[in-house]
Amino acid sequence: MATTIESFKGYLLKEKKYSVHTVTAYEKDVVEFQLFNKEYFQQDTIEQVNYSQIRSWLVSLVEGGLVAISVNRKVASLKAFYKFLLKTKQINVNPLLKHKSLKVSRAIQIPFSEKEVGRVLQDANEGDDFETVRNRLIIELLYSTGMRRAELIQLKMQDVDLAKGVLKVLGKRNKERLIPILPLVKQKVLFYVSKRADIEGVGSYEYFFITKNGIMLNNSLVYRLVNSYFGKASEKVKKSPHVLRHTFATHLLNNGADLNSVKELLGHSSLASTQVYTHTSLMELKKVYKKAHPRNNDNDN
Incomplete structure (x- = not known):
């Protein structure tokens, strides 16, 4: 798994041209899901998972008080990871293919006068x-x-x-x-x-x-x-x-x-x-x- 994540990071940095800050955030989210998956489903890797496992993680985040926009950001990290696995032919189906983002109420940013x-x-x-x-x-x-x-x-x-x-x-x-x-x-x-x-x-x-x-x-x-x-x-x-x-x-x-x-x-x-x-x-x-x-x-x- 560690090798896969390192390859994923290299892909984001070199091919996608993401910033180091973004790549670090994506890595953190993927590792967080990996730890959740290991604890609740006794599965060491997350390359082969189903959507219900991901959904369980998202539910735990919401129940833990994480706001919708932050949950969606973590999903974006996982989406990027599974797209990478598809691209490199490590999986055949993206488990997040039909996932719909949580609705976010947009607060109007009030500028300074x-x-x-x-x-x-x-x-x-x-x-x-x-x-x-x-x-x-x-x-x-x-x-x-x-x-x-x-x-x-x-x-x-x-x-x-x-x-x-x-x-x-x-x-x-x-x-x-x-x-x-x-x-x-x-x-x-x-x-x-x-x-x-x-x-x-x-x-x-x-x-x-x-x-x-x-x-x-x-x-x-x-x-x-x-x-x-x-x-x-x-x-x-x-x-x-x-x-x-x-x-x-x-x-x-x-x-x-x-x-x-x-x-x-x-x-x-x-x-x-x-x-x-x-x-x-x-x-x-x-x-x-x-x-x-x-x-x-x-x-x-």
Whole structure:
């Protein structure tokens, strides 16, 4: 089984071009199902299983309190695994062939307002030590580029081209895209780079954003940073890097940006993924419409 999983990981990395983070998550889910199968069905391998065994695992996850979207993600890992087994002729039938995903109620992502973002960026201007300058730039880049948290963390020194005013971002499935840097943000990038240069041994650090000890950032640090800054400026329940990405897209659309352009900036493979952001823009449009249309204040029937 271990050899099969290693081959599966190699397939995802080399052929499917999945990120290391995604491959690790898929492996974890497959191993988790393997352990469940061994405990409840006394079966050491999961290459040859039936759907009822998989369903038992899914039921146990739901009963354990796992939400539908997380269960569906684990199913996606298993689907990829069994597709790999089919492709390599290790099985003849995919046990998940007729599986239907659990229904997920989509919560509307509420973006930060322009005032809230402005308040945070203004508050972040206080202090010029390395960590404060770095944190301020992280907020600036997440908001002005719409990049994902993982993309920001993986950003390397050679990916920042100030001469051309662009960032080279490595997105999902190792797909590269170029994002322009606003002139105002470019100045802050230069200031951060000057601060970064003062760190001992910095020449050997390839990642653009680092800790004061030269270590690359992690997911939780960036999440806590965004949550902390926006916690002082916003009463919204969710305050995360993804909400900043959502805010970036919404503010562009609210100010007249073309949907296709926003799609390219976000690195989406299809317009369907980008259209989720038009909901908030439509709400904003309705506000403007109701406020501006003369019939809205007409009391005559």
